[in-house]
Amino acid sequence: MTGSPGREQVSRVLQQHGALMVLAALVIVGSVAFDSFATAGNAASVLVSSSFTAIIAIGMTFVIISGGIDLSVGSLFVFGGVLAAYGSQYGLFVALALPLAACGLVGLLQGLLIARTGMAPFIVTLAGLLGVRGLMLAISDEGATTYLVKDSAFARLGQGGLFGLTWPVYITALLAVVAMVLLQRTAFGQNVYAVGGNEPGAALMGVPVARTKVYVYLMSGLLAGLAGVLNAARLSSGVTILGIGLELDVIAAVVIGGTLLTGGAGGITGTIAGVLLLGVIQSLINQVGNLTSAFQQVVSGLFLALVVVAQRLLGRAQRLG
Amino acid sequence: MSQSAAPVLEARRISKRFPGVVALDGVSLALLPGEVHALVGENGAGKSTLIKVFTGVHRPDGGDLIYNGSPVAFGTPLDAQRAGISTIYQEVNLVPMMSVARNLMLGREPRGRLGVIDTARMYGEAERILAGYGVVTDVRRPLRTFGMGVQQMVALARAVAIDARVVIMDEPTSSLEPREVETLFSVIRRLRDDGIAVVYVSHRLDELYEVCDRVTVLRDGRVAHTGPLAELERLKLIALMLGRDLDEVRTGGLTRFSRDRRHARERDGAQPAVRAEGLTRRQVLRGVDVSVWPGEVVGLGGLLGAGRSETAKGIVGALPLDAGRVVVAGLPLRTGSTTAAIRAGVGLLPEDRKAEGIIPALSVRENIALAALPSLSRAGVVSDAKIDKVVEVFMRRLRIKAASPHQPVQELSGGNQQKVLLARWLAIRPKILLLDEPTRGIDVGAKAEVQALVDELAEEGLGVLLISSDLEELVEGADRILVLREGAVVGELSGDDVTEDTIMTSIAERGAESDG
Numbered sequence: 001m002t003g004s005p006g007r008e009q010v011s012r013v014l015q016q017h018g019a020l021m022v023l024a025a026l027v028i029v030g031s032v033a034f035d036s037f038a039t040a041g042n043a044a045s046v047l048v049s050s051s052f053t054a055i056i057a058i059g060m061t062f063v064i065i066s067g068g069i070d071l072s073v074g075s076l077f078v079f080g081g082v083l084a085a086y087g088s089q090y091g092l093f094v095a096l097a098l099p100l101a102a103c104g105l106v107g108l109l110q111g112l113l114i115a116r117t118g119m120a121p122f123i124v125t126l127a128g129l130l131g132v133r134g135l136m137l138a139i140s141d142e143g144a145t146t147y148l149v150k151d152s153a154f155a156r157l158g159q160g161g162l163f164g165l166t167w168p169v170y171i172t173a174l175l176a177v178v179a180m181v182l183l184q185r186t187a188f189g190q191n192v193y194a195v196g197g198n199e200p201g202a203a204l205m206g207v208p209v210a211r212t213k214v215y216v217y218l219m220s221g222l223l224a225g226l227a228g229v230l231n232a233a234r235l236s237s238g239v240t241i242l243g244i245g246l247e248l249d250v251i252a253a254v255v256i257g258g259t260l261l262t263g264g265a266g267g268i269t270g271t272i273a274g275v276l277l278l279g280v281i282q283s284l285i286n287q288v289g290n291l292t293s294a295f296q297q298v299v300s301g302l303f304l305a306l307v308v309v310a311q312r313l314l315g316r317a318q319r320l321g
Numbered sequence: 322m323s324q325s326a327a328p329v330l331e332a333r334r335i336s337k338r339f340p341g342v343v344a345l346d347g348v349s350l351a352l353l354p355g356e357v358h359a360l361v362g363e364n365g366a367g368k369s370t371l372i373k374v375f376t377g378v379h380r381p382d383g384g385d386l387i388y389n390g391s392p393v394a395f396g397t398p399l400d401a402q403r404a405g406i407s408t409i410y411q412e413v414n415l416v417p418m419m420s421v422a423r424n425l426m427l428g429r430e431p432r433g434r435l436g437v438i439d440t441a442r443m444y445g446e447a448e449r450i451l452a453g454y455g456v457v458t459d460v461r462r463p464l465r466t467f468g469m470g471v472q473q474m475v476a477l478a479r480a481v482a483i484d485a486r487v488v489i490m491d492e493p494t495s496s497l498e499p500r501e502v503e504t505l506f507s508v509i510r511r512l513r514d515d516g517i518a519v520v521y522v523s524h525r526l527d528e529l530y531e532v533c534d535r536v537t538v539l540r541d542g543r544v545a546h547t548g549p550l551a552e553l554e555r556l557k558l559i560a561l562m563l564g565r566d567l568d569e570v571r572t573g574g575l576t577r578f579s580r581d582r583r584h585a586r587e588r589d590g591a592q593p594a595v596r597a598e599g600l601t602r603r604q605v606l607r608g609v610d611v612s613v614w615p616g617e618v619v620g621l622g623g624l625l626g627a628g629r630s631e632t633a634k635g636i637v638g639a640l641p642l643d644a645g646r647v648v649v650a651g652l653p654l655r656t657g658s659t660t661a662a663i664r665a666g667v668g669l670l671p672e673d674r675k676a677e678g679i680i681p682a683l684s685v686r687e688n689i690a691l692a693a694l695p696s697l698s699r700a701g702v703v704s705d706a707k708i709d710k711v712v713e714v715f716m717r718r719l720r721i722k723a724a725s726p727h728q729p730v731q732e733l734s735g736g737n738q739q740k741v742l743l744a745r746w747l748a749i750r751p752k753i754l755l756l757d758e759p760t761r762g763i764d765v766g767a768k769a770e771v772q773a774l775v776d777e778l779a780e781e782g783l784g785v786l787l788i789s790s791d792l793e794e795l796v797e798g799a800d801r802i803l804v805l806r807e808g809a810v811v812g813e814l815s816g817d818d819v820t821e822d823t824i825m826t827s828i829a830e831r832g833a834e835s836d837g
Contacts, residue, residue: 029455092397190419190427197416204376204414205479206399206428264418 011314015265018310019257019273023080026280034287042283044164048053050279051172051279052077055227057250057257058172058179059220064254066216067196067263068121072110073224074246076103078239079136080228085147085238086139088154090200095154095233099225106132107221111214123299124215129247134238143240158233166268168230180268192216196263252300253278256307277303328388329354329518330375330406330487335384337370342369346542347384357386357509357519359529359550362539362562366764367605372489372537375520376408377401387488407480408489415476422447425479427466454478455504470501478507480834481517485539485759489520490513505531514699525553533757538562551711564763580768592616592651594784595667600645607809608645609637611738613707613753613784618775619789620799622824628808629788630672635757637662650752665690669744670739672757678742681731685723686712688730688741693748717742736767743774753784760794792821 014021056073063070083099106128113124137143148157161167183189191212194202203209232238251261257274259266260294278300285296328351335344345367345781352358362368365408373379374386377395385392395401398408408414423430423449433439447460454474464472473493480488490509494502509532512519521533529536531549536553538546538561546553546561549751553561593612600609606628613619621629634640636647638658647654649665653781662669672675681825690697690708697707712726730741739759746754756775760768762827781783789795795802802819804812804827812827 026690099419181437184627185440186429186436187438190423190430190438191422193419194416197555198414199416201416204398204408204410205416206402208399 002194010055011221015311015314016258016267016270017273018307019270019277023270023273023277023280026277026284030280030287032285036289037284040164046279047169047275048166050275051168052231053116053246053250053253053278054172054275055168055175055230056220056246057253057275058175058268059223060250060254061179061257061259061266062183062192062267063121063220064251064259064261065263066192066213067199068114068213068216069125069251069261070110070128070217070220070224071122071125071247072106072132073220073241074248075129075132075136076106076221076224077134077228077231077242078241078243079103079106080225081232081235081242082136082140082147082228082238082240083151084229084232088147088149088151088232090156092151092153095149095151097231099229103225103228104222107218107224108219110212110279111217114217115210115213117276119153121217122159133303135194138207140238140240146240147238149236149238153164154233155236158230158235168232168234172175175229176268176272188212188215191262197265249278249300252304256304258310258311261308282297324391326354326388327804328352331387331429331535332374333385333387335371335374335381335386336381337367337374337381343542343711345374345381348539348542349384350519350537350547352518355516356534357513357532359533359534359536360522360539361558362407362545362764364720365421366539366562368539369491370542372408372491372520372522375401375487375489376406386759387765388686399635402483405484405486406489407483407485407487408491409473409476410491410495411479415472415479416463418463420461421451421458421464421471421475422460425450425460425475425482426828427479429483429500432569438822448766450478450482451475454508470782471495473497473501473505474508477505481512487518487520487538488548489522491522493521493605494523494525504526526558526730530555537593559765581623593648594650595636595786597632598649599650600632600647601643602631602635602640603643605640605808606635606642607807608647609805609808609810611786611803611810613783613786615752615803616782617781618785618787618799620795620802621786622792622795622802622827623805624772627639627805629805630757631808632805633669633757633786633788636755637667639669663749664695665751666749667755668692668749668751668753669747670742670757670759671757672761674735674738674742679730683730685716685721685725685730685733685741689715689744691743696749712739712744715747719747719774734764736763736769736771739763739767739771743771747778748781751783753786754778755786755788757788758790759787760791762787792824796821 026270036042056077060070060073080099080103081100084095089097110124110128113119114121140146157167162170183192188196191202191207193208194205194207195212199209228243231242254266254271255261255269255273255274256265256277257272259270281299282296282301284300325521330352332350334347334349335345348367350371350373360368360371370379376379376737377398377400380394386394388406392398393404395404413817419427422444426443429772430438431442431446435441450458451458451474454477456474458467458469458471477488493505493763494665495506509519521529528821533549533550536546536558537544538558540562543568554640591614594615596612596620597608600606609628609632611619611632621632623629627628633638635642635645638661640652642656645656646707647656649667652665654665654667655661680691686708689712693711694703697704698713715721717721717728721740721744730738733741761773763771772794775785775787775833791796796819797821801813801815802809802824804814804824814823814827
């Protein structure tokens with residue numbers, strides 16, 4: 001170790017807060033370039049549309065830091081939404097409890113399979129992705145039946161709000177703060193980092209590896225379900241065609257936010273920045289006007305590739321530095 | 322140490338079987354509080370298994386484990402750790418990406434209000450604890466940005482801080498600098514004085530005699546000897562480990578190199594097997610020149626981090642270089658390409674054979690054939706018959722002990738894994754072999770065999786670059802020694818100049834100069 005700690009520190013800061021810096025730069029550029037970008041209305045629309053992805057991404061951050069992956073979240077998102085709309089005919093409580101219980105159960109089962117049998121998270125949650133989408137189609141007549149939200153209190157949860165922002169934005173912010181404390185300041189959070197950073201080592205240091213993994217997938221399932229619930233409340237219906245490929249957008253946001261896909265490092269701030277970054281890119285492309293949303297995917301893809309390359313370089317600098 | 326004290330941890334006739342192997346066969350060992358107990362034996366003797374029984378990784382099939390006077394059965398490493406038995410493993414088992422403080426305090430972080438971790442107190446406590454181990458540093462930095470010495474101290478501090486009554490150390494010095502070893506020993510002595518029982522596993526006899534009170538020798542899953550170490554003659558200890566006649570060991574010397582040292586004039590007229598010039602890589606190598614002639618063994622000396630492994634990796638193209646060129650038998654090599662290096666006849670036996678060498682799940686046969694596949698195939702189709710022949714030849718020649726060529730390499734002992742790797746490179750008919758710590762972590766018997774083989778290969782005209790932290794191995798094995806320091810060659814020794822003293826002097830002299 002002959003390198004200067006300064007270099008090492010710079011690359012660490014870039015790794016952790018790079019997404020936030022790029023986000024800030026994009027917002028500034030966007031405000032200068034487009035008059036209609038830096039308006040309260042546009043900001044609110046970016047925040048509202050990002051909040052659902054953000055809730056799922058918070059869960060995904062835990063999963064990826066623990067060294068795993070959860071492909072089932074897109075299916076759980078739509079499944080949760082359909083169940084919530086269906087349940088709303090029995091009142092607010094059922095509209096919340098039914099989807100959360102179902103999605104939590106799926107997450108728990110996935111976690112148990114991964115933690116207890118040692119099966120690969122990719123395969124287990126791929127099975128979850130397929131199976132849960134099938135379940136969703138089964139309860140909605142192959143997607144033909146769209147349940148409408150019957151409970152007005154439930155609908156207000158997605159549509160009401162304060163200061164021009166809907167409740168899901170506040171719920172996301174609250175969840176992000178709780179997740180940050182959970183990750184950085186509790187034993188559970190430390191265990192998640194330890195399991196992802198060195199699983200056999202963590203086991204020998206007395207970390208309950210299996211339990212940590214189960215919790216992480218349970219959490220991811222619950223949060224994906226919750227995002228679906230809130231989205232159903234916002235749309236006043238359980239739309240069945242949502243969430244296809246959503247898991248990949250979420251993973252992209254988490255990785256852009258500086259969480260290593262190989263596990264062991266990352267954080268909630270970065271993830272939120274990553275989600276907002278994708279939202280801002282979309283909003284900017286909408287401002288340009290004559291570009292379609294297909295172009296937004298091209299830009300997001302390029303950006304993701306750029307981030308991964310940058311992470312490799314930064315990681316190398318840290319190791320050699 | 323008080324001999325009269327009751328054992329803190331005792332194994333009574335412990336047995337452990339694995340499919341096809343009896344790893345432990347009625348092993349008894351009593352560990353007293355306040356002693357440093359050496360546990361030695363060849364690879365496969367049962368040391369690791371016994372440690373894993375102590376620490377709750379394995380459950381014994383027979384016998385009793387007595388801890389503090391009552392029988393115990395640890396279900397998991399966590400159970401053992403909670404009871405007060407901690408292990409410092411060979412590869413430091415911490416989490417590299419987490420900070421030093423979080424590694425140290427994982428699982429018992431100080432809590433503030435609402436049960437949330439109090440980071441300020443955690444950092445303060447970590448700093449205080451580490452200062453007691455001679456480590457003063459920024460505990461918020463990730464562990465992986467520190468050297469092995471610091472990482473080891475963190476592991477040790479962690480073990481002691483969780484109120485360990487028994488600390489088990491598995492090869493703790495294998496990646497430490499001499500200065501760090503001294504610090505470690507003073508910490509071990511302090512633990513002993515505090516009444517903690519230390520189990521010390523090492524292949525380095527000097528260290529055992531320096532720090533251990535008693536010794537237990539394991540051989541083939543049984544206890545071959547237990548007793549005070551000071552009363553045991555060094556050669557007797559080796560004989561016990563090997564299970565051989567004392568006279569046989571005595572005549573063999575401590576290493577098995579037997580050739581006379583060749584002198585530089587013998588290479589007149591020939592061209593070097595490999596000539597590397599000006600190997601440079603930022604912060605790692607500063608213009609290293611190395612040449613190895615056919616039939617010559619060139620040693621690379623120097624401390625950990627001096628750039629020895631990096632030189633070898635630079636030659637085979639496994640380390641990207643900023644500058645420098647490599648010529649093999651007169652032909653320039655495309656740098657940065659391991660494929661080109663292998664095709665030119667350069668083989669590297671890497672330092673970390675688990676991570677960079679063997680492919681654990683593949684068979685002995687597949688591991689041997691791997692690098693030679695291009696030469697054993699026609700139009701991309703591999704000839705089974707040719708592979709079988711090559712594999713058979715090398716398994717016999719290197720005396721690889723495996724149930725069959727189809728046994729997965731991960732089931733072999735460390736020494737045999739190393740031989741499989743050697744066979745892999747010999748199968749490409751190399752012009753030059755780069756051996757990075759070829760005998761580290763393998764038992765005495767296999768070590769001698771590998772050393773004898775290096776001699777034999779050089780006799781046959783192969784050029785060998787030998788990297789070893791074992792000075793004795795370097796002195797007896799190499800014809801010529803280049804001493805590296807901070808990524809540059811600082812001295813060359815040949816002929817009668819090659820002694821342990823001159824190497825150390827060379828390192829020290831240059832060190833004094835560059836410091837001034």
